[in-house]
Amino acid sequence: MLSVRGLEVSYGKIRAVQGVDLEVGEGEIVALIGANGAGKSSTLRAICGIEKVAAGTVSFKGEDITNLPSHVVLGKGIAQVPEGRMIFGNLTIEENLRLGGLRRSEEKIDTAIADMVDMFPQLRDRLSERGSALSGGQAQMLALARGVIARPDLLLLDEPALGLAPKTAGEIFDIIRGLRDRGLTIALVEQNLRQALAVADRGYVVESGRIVLEGTSGDLLANDYLHEAYLGVKREEA
Numbered sequence: 098m099l100s101v102r103g104l105e106v107s108y109g110k111i112r113a114v115q116g117v118d119l120e121v122g123e124g125e126i127v128a129l130i131g132a133n134g135a136g137k138s139s140t141l142r143a144i145c146g147i148e149k150v151a152a153g154t155v156s157f158k159g160e161d162i163t164n165l166p167s168h169v170v171l172g173k174g175i176a177q178v179p180e181g182r183m184i185f186g187n188l189t190i191e192e193n194l195r196l197g198g199l200r201r202s203e204e205k206i207d208t209a210i211a212d213m214v215d216m217f218p219q220l221r222d223r224l225s226e227r228g229s230a231l232s233g234g235q236a237q238m239l240a241l242a243r244g245v246i247a248r249p250d251l252l253l254l255d256e257p258a259l260g261l262a263p264k265t266a267g268e269i270f271d272i273i274r275g276l277r278d279r280g281l282t283i284a285l286v287e288q289n290l291r292q293a294l295a296v297a298d299r300g301y302v303v304e305s306g307r308i309v310l311e312g313t314s315g316d317l318l319a320n321d322y323l324h325e326a327y328l329g330v331k332r333e334e335a
């Protein structure tokens with residue numbers, strides 16, 4: 098469904114992404130794992146047209162979408178839930194949701210909002226409250242709902258569990274699995290190796306703007322290098 102080849106992203110002299118190749122197949126959950134500053138967010142932002150692609154190609158459903166503007170990419174079926182959630186605190190929860198559906202008709206948005214409160218019951222009685230009233234976990238649910246309301250085929254999630262308590266993070270990952278079961282394809286950025294591979298089918302490990310390892314979640318979890326580098330323990334002890 099998504100194919101990224103030789104992707105490069107730079108900020109002035111900083112080469113944040115240096116030749117990333119990755120694939121996301123229909124119906125998969127694919128994780129992009131790496132430490133802070135590895136280039137994960139830059140990769141996602143370049144895919145969805147927010148960051149300029151300096152070299153390489155992004156294709157989606159067989160079509161070259163490299164460097165198309167983000168609203169055009171959204172129209173083709175790729176929605177992004179950004180790092181830090183980016184909820185508008187001074188807008189109501191319903192207004193935040195409507196922003197995600199801007200490309201759809203009013204009538205369809207009303208149906209979609211009804212659908213979203215079914216999926217995210219925590220938001221049901223709070224549609225008229227301001228975004229700033231939400232806890233971190235609720236804000237993440239709103240950010241997910243705002244992404245899904247555009248009816249994308251591919252959802253890009255940037256650190257959806259960042260800063261959340263373990264129980265809330267678990268709820269978010271359950272929702273992510275639920276979205277996949279509803280037919281969405283998902284690419285997920287995570288710093289936490291174990292959490293990412295528990296939900297993903299496959300993963301890519303990013304270091305300094307390059308993919309250093311890729312494989313099924315099972316293969317990656319069994320990888321000795323990952324155990325030492327990311328879990329800080331040898332496998333026998335993990």
Ligand SMILES: Nc1ncnc2c1ncn2[C@@H]1O[C@H](COP(=O)(O)OP(=O)(O)O)[C@@H](O)[C@H]1O
Nearest residue numbers: 108111113131132133134135136137138139140
């Ligand atoms: N807007 C920006 N301007 C300058 N440098 C940036 C910008 N965004 C990211 N970077 C740099 O690019 C590198 C990769 O960042 P990022 O893609 O955000 O990594 P990650 O999401 O894996 O933490 C880092 O060195 C970061 O400091």
Ligand SMILES: [Mg+2]
Nearest residue numbers: 137138139180
């Ligand atoms: Mg990031």
